[in-house]
Amino acid sequence: xxxxxxxxxxxxxxxxxxxxxxxxxxxxxxxxxxxxxxxxxxxxxxxxxxxxxxxxxxxxxxxxxxxxxxxxxxxxxxxxxxxxxxxxxxxxxxxxxxxxxxxxxxxxxxxxxxxxxxxxxxxxxxxxxxxxxxxxxxxxxxxxxxxxxxxxxxxxxxxxxxxxxxxxxxxxxxxxxxxxxxxxxxxxxxxxxxxxxxxxxxxxxxxxxxxxxxxxxxxxxxxxxxxxxxxxxxxxxxxxxxxxxxxxxxxxxxxxxxxxxxxxxxxxxxxxxxxxxxxxxxxxxxxxxxxxxxxxxxxxxxxxxxxxxxxxxxx
Amino acid sequence: xxxxxxxxxxxxxxxxxxxxxxxxxxxxxxxxxxxxxxxxxxxxxxxxxxxxxxxxxxxxxxxxxxxxxxxxxxxxxxxxxxxxxxxxxxxxxxxxxxxxxxxxxxxxxxxxxxxxxxxxxxxxxxxxxxxxxxxxxxxxxxxxxxxxxxxxxxxxxxxxxxxxxxxxxxxxxxxxxxxxxxxxxxxxxxxxxxxxxxxxxxxxxxxxxxxxxxxxxxxxxxxxxxxxxxxxx
Numbered sequence: 001x002x003x004x005x006x007x008x009x010x011x012x013x014x015x016x017x018x019x020x021x022x023x024x025x026x027x028x029x030x031x032x033x034x035x036x037x038x039x040x041x042x043x044x045x046x047x048x049x050x051x052x053x054x055x056x057x058x059x060x061x062x063x064x065x066x067x068x069x070x071x072x073x074x075x076x077x078x079x080x081x082x083x084x085x086x087x088x089x090x091x092x093x094x095x096x097x098x099x100x101x102x103x104x105x106x107x108x109x110x111x112x113x114x115x116x117x118x119x120x121x122x123x124x125x126x127x128x129x130x131x132x133x134x135x136x137x138x139x140x141x142x143x144x145x146x147x148x149x150x151x152x153x154x155x156x157x158x159x160x161x162x163x164x165x166x167x168x169x170x171x172x173x174x175x176x177x178x179x180x181x182x183x184x185x186x187x188x189x190x191x192x193x194x195x196x197x198x199x200x201x202x203x204x205x206x207x208x209x210x211x212x213x214x215x216x217x218x219x220x221x222x223x224x225x226x227x228x229x230x231x232x233x234x235x236x237x238x239x240x241x242x243x244x245x246x247x248x249x250x251x252x253x254x255x256x257x258x259x260x261x262x263x264x265x266x267x268x269x270x271x272x273x274x275x276x277x278x279x280x281x282x283x284x285x286x287x288x289x290x291x292x293x294x295x296x297x298x299x300x301x302x303x304x305x306x307x308x309x310x311x312x313x314x315x
Numbered sequence: 316x317x318x319x320x321x322x323x324x325x326x327x328x329x330x331x332x333x334x335x336x337x338x339x340x341x342x343x344x345x346x347x348x349x350x351x352x353x354x355x356x357x358x359x360x361x362x363x364x365x366x367x368x369x370x371x372x373x374x375x376x377x378x379x380x381x382x383x384x385x386x387x388x389x390x391x392x393x394x395x396x397x398x399x400x401x402x403x404x405x406x407x408x409x410x411x412x413x414x415x416x417x418x419x420x421x422x423x424x425x426x427x428x429x430x431x432x433x434x435x436x437x438x439x440x441x442x443x444x445x446x447x448x449x450x451x452x453x454x455x456x457x458x459x460x461x462x463x464x465x466x467x468x469x470x471x472x473x474x475x476x477x478x479x480x481x482x483x484x485x486x487x488x489x490x491x492x493x494x495x496x497x498x499x500x501x502x503x504x505x506x507x508x509x510x511x512x513x514x515x516x517x518x519x520x521x522x523x524x525x526x527x528x529x530x531x532x533x534x535x536x537x538x539x540x541x542x543x544x545x546x547x548x
Contacts, residue, residue, distance in 0.1 A: 021375075025366045026520055027451040027494075126514055136454050136495055138514045186324035186332050232338060233458065235366045235373045235451060237330040258368075258451035266327030294328035295378045302379070 003068040003117065003154035006146050010104065011060035015121055015140035017053045019254065020129035024235055029255045031131040031139065034211065034276030035112055037172070037301065038076035042116035044309055045073030045093045045164045047157060052120035053130035055146070057113040059279065061104025062146065066096045071118040071160050077110030077174065077277060092165035110174035110277040119155030134211075135255055164312050174277040177202075180267045181289045181297075185241060187231060187262035194221040194243070198264055199288050203249060207280045212255045213242075214275060216284065220247035223262060233260045239267035239275075241286075251275055268294040270301050318346070321394065323387055326373060329363075331383045333390050334371040339460055339488075343370045344448050346394070348525045352403050353393040359386070367524055368449045369458070407444065408522045410492065410507050412483050412530045413538040414440070418506035421471070425485060425502050429465045439463040440504065441530040445490065447522060455494035455512040455520045459528060462490045474500035481506045483530065505530075508542035 016039070019032025033039040033056055043052045055062070061079045074081045074090045081088050081104050088094050090113075096102065104113065123130050123141055132140025141150060188195065203218035221243050223229060229245060236242065240252040240263040251267060252259065253275070267275060268289065278284065322334040335350070336343035351367040354374075361381030366373040374386055414437045415422040426436050445459035452458075462485065470486045475498065478484070482493045484501030493499060494511035513519050522528060533541070 021363055023454075024364055024373075024375075025450060026523065027454045027456050127519070135497065136512070136514075138454075183325060183328060186326045232369050233449070233451070234332065234368045234371055237326045237373075237375070239327050257453075258449075263326075266325070266330075268328050291325060291328060291383070295382075298328065298378055 001068060001153065002151045003066070003070065004152050005065040005067065006148055006150040006152070007063040007065055007101075008148055009146040009150070010057050010062035012058040013055050013062050013146045014132040014134065015053050015123055015130060015146075016056045016132060017130045018051045020127055020131050020133065020139065023127050024257055027257055028127065028136065029133060029257045030238070031129070031133040031211075031254050033114065034253060035076055035114065035273035037273050037305070038112075038114045040305055041091070041166060041308065042073050042075040042114040044312070045075070045091070045166070046071050046116040046118045047093070047160045047164070048116055048118065048120055052116065053123060053140075054117075054121065055115040057104060057115060059107050059111060061106070061113065063104070064102040066100040066102060067098050068154065069095070069097045069159070070154060070157075071095055072102075072116060073164070074104065074113055074115050075166075076113040078108045079113050080105035080108065089165065091171050093160055093163045095159070095163070107279070109176075111279045112276050117154045118159065119157030122153040122155055133255060165315070166308060167311060170308055170311075172273075175274070176278065176282040177285070178271075178274040178278065179285045179287050180271045180274055181294070182239075182241065182265040182267045182271075182286050183289060183291055183294055185263040185265040186234075188264060190223050190227045190262040191221065191243075191264050192224040194223065194264060197221050198241070198249070199286050201285075203284045205278050205280050205282045205284065209278075209280055211253055213253050214251040214278075216249045216251065218248070221249060221264060222247055227262075230260045231262055233258050236263065237266060239269065239272055241265045241267065268297060270294070270297040318394070319343075321387075321391065323383070325383065328378060329375055331374045331376065331386055332371050333374070333387070335394075336370050339369050339448065341446055341460065344446070344460075345525075346397070347372055348403065349397045350390060350394050353397060354390070357393070359389050362386070368451075403525065406522065406526045408526055408528050409531050410509060410528055411533040411537065411541060412441070412505040412507050413533050413535055414505035416535065418482070418538070419504040421484075421502035422504045425466060425468045425504055428468045431465060436466065436504065437532050439466055440490070441532050444527040444529055447524050447526050447528060450520075450524050453493065453495050453497045454514075457491055457522065457528060459490045460488075462488055464488075466490075468502045470500040471502065474498055478503060479506065481508065481511070483507060506538070508538045508545055510545050
């Protein structure tokens with residue numbers, strides 16, 4: 001049964017889950033949500049298990065006609081959401097019914113919002129994931145971003161017995177000038193003064209910023225003399241900061257597998273959502289941390305999500 | 316000849332790169348694949364992905380379950396007990412290619428750079444058994460070693476926005492095939508009618524790293540016939 005119709009798709013809206021793992025050795029990137037924190041809470045608010053597919057919405061929100069009674073929730077970037085013209089809260093469950101018109105607006109803070117529906121959006125599972133990999137034309141809805149007049153189905157799931165909301169004090173505030181923590185990269189030894197440059201300068205997000213990577217502009221980062229300008233091609237991790245021939249850094253993201261340039265540092269997993277929530281013109285700074293600190297932050301973030309869930313359930 | 320010592324590099328807080336040697340070398344590559352196979356068989360806790368490359372392994376791990384120090388010890392153990400013959404069995408895969416013409420817009424450049432006639436470029440490109448060192452970049456893109464030195468040709472100065480799927484190309488000492496239409500800067504000399512990435516096929520790929528590929532020259536008529544059959548299945 002159709003659960004919703006796309007009246008307008010917004011800026012760039014794809015279906016994503018946590019990602020497609022286990023196929024990078026054959027050239028399939030992980031894809032998946034860029035802001036895992038907002039994604040996890042969107043599903044929790046809509047009453048879904050952790051890894052349920054949602055819409056990842058970029059910069060401009062979609063308009064939807066609802067055809068089924070269900071719960072939904074919008075987290076991530078601040079875009080504003082209304083049902084039949086009545087403004088509703090983000091980071092909270094919303095009950096909708098057939099005939100409702102849902103409108104999500106233009107981004108005011110952040111870049112990417114996550115819209116979850118109770119029961120999850122129903123799309124075919126491909127290689128263990130529902131995520132859209134647009135370059136490979138697989139996953140999500142027909143392997144592409146959503147378009148006008150697409151009809152989507154959702155799974156069957158009991159309605160929430162009580163509404164759910166994230167307490168305002170726990171809603172992230174997205175900065176347009178975040179400080180990203182990073183650990184020295186796999187080819188940090190290719191650089192000398194470049195490392196100081198990276199950690200002491202400010203970089204601007206250019207218009208070439210998408211799910212493959214964010215190209216930045218700022219103080220050039222030269223490879224130290226005597227080192228080759230490229231490396232034997234190797235796989236990249238999301239967050240890897242690659243320095244190509246023009247010496248301007250690129251933060252590699254989730255639709256990327258193999259690269260041939262040296263990577264000076266890697267943004268830690270816990271700070272990838274901060275990258276995902278910046279738009280062209282925003283400025284980034286980098287702060288060096290060690291591996292143990294990064295691991296501690298992953299654990300802290302997990303505990304935080306658990307605590308938020310418990311708090312919401314207790315409300 | 317002894318094995319080179321392992322070099323470990325951190326790829327963020329969930330990735331570990333272990334290098335087994337320098338450059339592009341079939342012996343080093345066989346060692347990489349042998350260790351990858353050993354790790355896969357013993358599947359230590361906390362490993363999410365094992366990605367073999369030209370001369371290294373990328374291990375993606377869950378830091379709440381395991382740590383790089385543990386993984387390095389595990390890799391060292393796996394490596395010390397292995398010979399190159401442990402890279403496992405491989406397949407030979409024939410890839411039909413229609414060379415030149417509309418399918419090979421850079422054939423003239425490659426022929427001119429080599430100082431050879433087109434027929435001889437085809438003959439030399441389709442002669443070797445190419446080792447698949449690594450698969451990546453796009454789904455099923457094989458990085459092949461063993462190209463005839465005379466055919467070495469630098470990449471295009473300006474990459475194309477869209478290289479059609481099935482295109483066979485050359486970049487310096489490498490040759491490879493574009494399984495899906497994607498941007499690319501390799502010199503394109505021909506095209507295969509085979510579907511190299513079929514996500515809904517039981518086995519989406521025709522080959523994996525370690526397999527050997529041979530290119531079989533075909534005519535435009537044969538190309539059309541195979542292509543029609545592929546599109547129907």
